[in-house]
Amino acid sequence: MNTSVRNLAALGLLGAVLVGCGREATEPPPAPAPQAKEPAVTTSPSPRASAAAGPKPARVPAAPPTMAPGPGGLTPVYTHRAKGAEKVVALTFDADMTADQGPRAAQGERFDNPQLIETLRRLKVDATVFMTGRWAEEYPDQAKSIGRDPRFEIANHSYSHYAFASPCYGLPTVSKPDMADDVQRAFDAFRDAGAVNVVPYFRFPGGCYDDAALRALAPAGVTAVQWDVVSGDAFAKDADAVAEQVLDGVKPGSLVVMHCTRSAAPVTEQAIRRLVPELRARGYRFVKVSELMRGRPAA
Numbered sequence: 364m365n366t367s368v369r370n371l372a373a374l375g376l377l378g379a380v381l382v383g384c385g386r387e388a389t390e391p392p393p394a395p396a397p398q399a400k401e402p403a404v405t406t407s408p409s410p411r412a413s414a415a416a417g418p419k420p421a422r423v424p425a426a427p428p429t430m431a432p433g434p435g436g437l438t439p440v441y442t443h444r445a446k447g448a449e450k451v452v453a454l455t456f457d458a459d460m461t462a463d464q465g466p467r468a469a470q471g472e473r474f475d476n477p478q479l480i481e482t483l484r485r486l487k488v489d490a491t492v493f494m495t496g497r498w499a500e501e502y503p504d505q506a507k508s509i510g511r512d513p514r515f516e517i518a519n520h521s522y523s524h525y526a527f528a529s530p531c532y533g534l535p536t537v538s539k540p541d542m543a544d545d546v547q548r549a550f551d552a553f554r555d556a557g558a559v560n561v562v563p564y565f566r567f568p569g570g571c572y573d574d575a576a577l578r579a580l581a582p583a584g585v586t587a588v589q590w591d592v593v594s595g596d597a598f599a600k601d602a603d604a605v606a607e608q609v610l611d612g613v614k615p616g617s618l619v620v621m622h623c624t625r626s627a628a629p630v631t632e633q634a635i636r637r638l639v640p641e642l643r644a645r646g647y648r649f650v651k652v653s654e655l656m657r658g659r660p661a662a
Contacts, residue, residue, distance in 0.1 A: 444616030496549030510558020602633035
């Protein structure tokens with residue numbers, strides 16, 4: 364492992380969060396709550412049609428799988444596919460923008476990364492974008508384009524990108540009574556932008572949460588989705604080192620966290636151009652989180 368990779372690995376959790384202001388973490392996030400069991404597959408019933416009944420009705424797409432609430436109604440947490448040796452991997456991209464970063468965007472800072480999205484399309488990589496509502500408001504045309512492309516699905520990364528537990532990399536904190544509303548406000552922003560492929564998954568900003576946050580989030584009815592592989596792309600300058608860190612960490616069923624924000628993750632698109640062919644050469648297929656959770660690869 365070269366020096367750049369060791370440096371990325373040392374940043375570990377820092378690579379899992381874009382705090383917008385660019386400040387480094389001063390304290391680690393709270394330890395995650397125990398992970399719930401592997402979710403059951405959710406599918407729609409197959410309609411029967413006799414020869415005399417005419418053409419078969421169009422198949423209704425299966426609803427995205429979710430996990431049952433944890434003990435005491437806590438929001439369940441999913442990190443990777445725990446069973447099976449199938450070589451599938453889910454690449455996920457956090458589209459971060461905090462609620463108070465509008466002035467920075469107005470001055471020209473880019474929190475989007477359209478080139479990354481186009482590269483995923485060109486390489487035919489299915490992926491899940493964990494988007495903040497504020498990002499969707501800033502880039503509604505991109506949110507609509509991503510959310511109407513069958514190759515992608517949009518999941519919820521909060522409206523504000525404020526922390527749901529403290530300390531969390533210096534992020535402002537959402538009050539417990541406002542957490543479910545913050546998540547719903549993001550879903551509303553996706554709808555207003557015209558996104559269609561929206562799934563009931565949520566990623567905590569910074570990956571920071573505790574039991575109180577899992578309890579407060581329960582009314583939102585989402586499954587929290589974390590990761591088992593940190594790419595280290597946040598604030599990285601060496602694309603090869605980012606690619607190597609992902610390649611070193613991926614196992615069958617892995618869920619990788621990356622970012623879709625040019626200003627704070629400038630080499631992600633370059634890293635994708637290297638790691639996608641190498642993972643395919645190792646026999647991996649790329650799936651969305653919904654497909655990983657369902658337990659079968661994309662067609």
